[in-house]
Amino acid sequence: MISSQSESRKWLGTPIRVDARPGHLWFPTLHSLGGEEVLCIAAVSADQPQGIWPASAYLSRDGGRTWQGVPEISRYALASVFIGPRDILLLPYELAPASPGDSRTATALGTRITLDNSGTVTAIPQPVQFAGLPRAVTNYPHGGLCMVTGSNVIGLAGGTLFTTLYGRFIGEKRYSLLGMVSYDHGCHWSYRAQVANAEDFSDTQEGPSESSIIIFPEGTLACIYRIGSGMGQNYH
Numbered sequence: 001m002i003s004s005q006s007e008s009r010k011w012l013g014t015p016i017r018v019d020a021r022p023g024h025l026w027f028p029t030l031h032s033l034g035g036e037e038v039l040c041i042a043a044v045s046a047d048q049p050q051g052i053w054p055a056s057a058y059l060s061r062d063g064g065r066t067w068q069g070v071p072e073i074s075r076y077a078l079a080s081v082f083i084g085p086r087d088i089l090l091l092p093y094e095l096a097p098a099s100p101g102d103s104r105t106a107t108a109l110g111t112r113i114t115l116d117n118s119g120t121v122t123a124i125p126q127p128v129q130f131a132g133l134p135r136a137v138t139n140y141p142h143g144g145l146c147m148v149t150g151s152n153v154i155g156l157a158g159g160t161l162f163t164t165l166y167g168r169f170i171g172e173k174r175y176s177l178l179g180m181v182s183y184d185h186g187c188h189w190s191y192r193a194q195v196a197n198a199e200d201f202s203d204t205q206e207g208p209s210e211s212s213i214i215i216f217p218e219g220t221l222a223c224i225y226r227i228g229s230g231m232g233q234n235y236h
Helices: 005-012
Strands: 026-032 038-043 055-060 080-084 087-090 106-115 121-131 147-149 161-167 176-182 188-196 211-215 221-225
Touching: 026 080, 026 087, 161 188, 161 211, 161 221, 188 221
Parallel strands: 121 188
Antiparallel strands: 026 038, 038 055, 080 087, 087 106, 106 121, 147 161, 161 176, 176 188, 211 221
């Protein structure tokens, strides 16, 4: 337990600068490649619907002490699937209809990242699909769906993966939060359950959205999510 402000400063250690530049460089996410190798990916565009989110990526080979740019990775990713040492799948962030007019099956390109023994990074586009959404999802003007990956990925029994999506269904003004499962290392996801409904949060700014999930040793699955910005919008 951290019991004082001085102990807190001591615990955090010395800040390390990954990068600094004018303009957008935000929403950083960390993705473990196993061992001391870690990817940091940051968005470099405005926070608005745009389909593909451009990003800058950085690799640390020493547990975050030093960083170097990775030009091979140019798409933003909030979540990733750990496939094996030095092998991960970065899930796409913003999703689109799998086919024209289909607003209950979403897809987008993720990125399969591998790091070989010489330290060379390979980035290969990987289609990722989210199927069986319970209702039709609102479309963005640019042709995408108002549905994004908004959480971490955890493993359940038998190799099943679990994550959440959040977005707006047609006719609703607020987000809903959906639970999704995958049986093939994150390439295909199917709807499992609605975690939190927009209709239950009519007094909030946004409704249930960005979340974090964890599974406890006895099997309890917990999810914490935000419902809007500002002091009056507590997490649930």
